[in-house]
Amino acid sequence: MYSFMGGGLFCAxxxxxxxxxxxxxxxxxxxxxxxxxxxxxxxxxxxGGKCYLQTESVAYWNxxxxxxxxxxxxxxxxxxxxxxAFAQQPTFSRFxxxxxxxxxxxxxxxxxxxxxxxYTGVTVSFLGRRFGDWRFSWSYILGWxxxxxxxxxxxxxxxxxxxxxxxxxxTPR
Numbered sequence: 001m002y003s004f005m006g007g008g009l010f011c012a013x014x015x016x017x018x019x020x021x022x023x024x025x026x027x028x029x030x031x032x033x034x035x036x037x038x039x040x041x042x043x044x045x046x047x048g049g050k051c052y053l054q055t056e057s058v059a060y061w062n063x064x065x066x067x068x069x070x071x072x073x074x075x076x077x078x079x080x081x082x083x084x085a086f087a088q089q090p091t092f093s094r095f096x097x098x099x100x101x102x103x104x105x106x107x108x109x110x111x112x113x114x115x116x117x118x119y120t121g122v123t124v125s126f127l128g129r130r131f132g133d134w135r136f137s138w139s140y141i142l143g144w145x146x147x148x149x150x151x152x153x154x155x156x157x158x159x160x161x162x163x164x165x166x167x168x169x170x171t172p173r
Contacts, residue, residue, distance in 0.1 A: 004163065005098060008156030009082050012105060015149030016075040019112065022142040023068040026051065029123060031134035041139055042068065060122040067115035068143070074108035075150055082157060098161040105154035112147045116140075 022028075026041030038047045042065050044054055054061065078101050085097035119140070127134065 004156045004160035005085055008153045011149045011153035011156060012075060012079045012082055015146045015153060016072060016079060018142045018146035018149060019072040019075055022139045022146060023072060025139040027137040027139040029134060030137045039137060060118050064115045064119045067111045071108045071111035074104055074111060078104035078108060096161055098157045102154045102157035102161060105150050105157060109147055109151045109154060112143060116143050
């Protein structure tokens with residue numbers, strides 16, 4: 001049980017760090033504009049070596065930002081619950097901390113999936129036509145890797161919960 005929780009905690013730490021880095025950096029998309037290379041993130045865009053804040057309130061940017069922040073917050077609370085799972089008290093049989101941590105990580109995975117799906121859909125359908133020579137960049141890819149890490153953290157914690165439940169049910173009363 002503790003090896004699954006340790007694996008889940010490792011995946012959770014890496015996933016949370018990647019979520020924060022992906023959300024904060026400005027390399028979600030790269031493109032060529034008027035012969036110069038440019039890149040943009042969720043908070044600012046850079047043209048010719050100068051970066052500017054994205055002052056427009058565009059719905060898909062706001063939704064992507066909100067879901068990425070919610071995902072990072074869920075992952076952080078999942079880490080806290082995951083650490084507390086190591087100190088599981090046998091008196092709390094109705095409230096399983098590994099199960100709760102797994103659910104929190106699956107929620108974080110759902111939020112980052114929503115954020116990336118919204119960004120991908122709008123970028124491919126709208127911005128992809130606007131900029132001829134464009135591609136997704138490393139911040140966007142870190143978001144997908146973070147999605148996998150938070151998903152596997154949830155899987156590890158669910159496996160730890162199942163192992164704990166199987167042991168609890170098999171012990172004589």
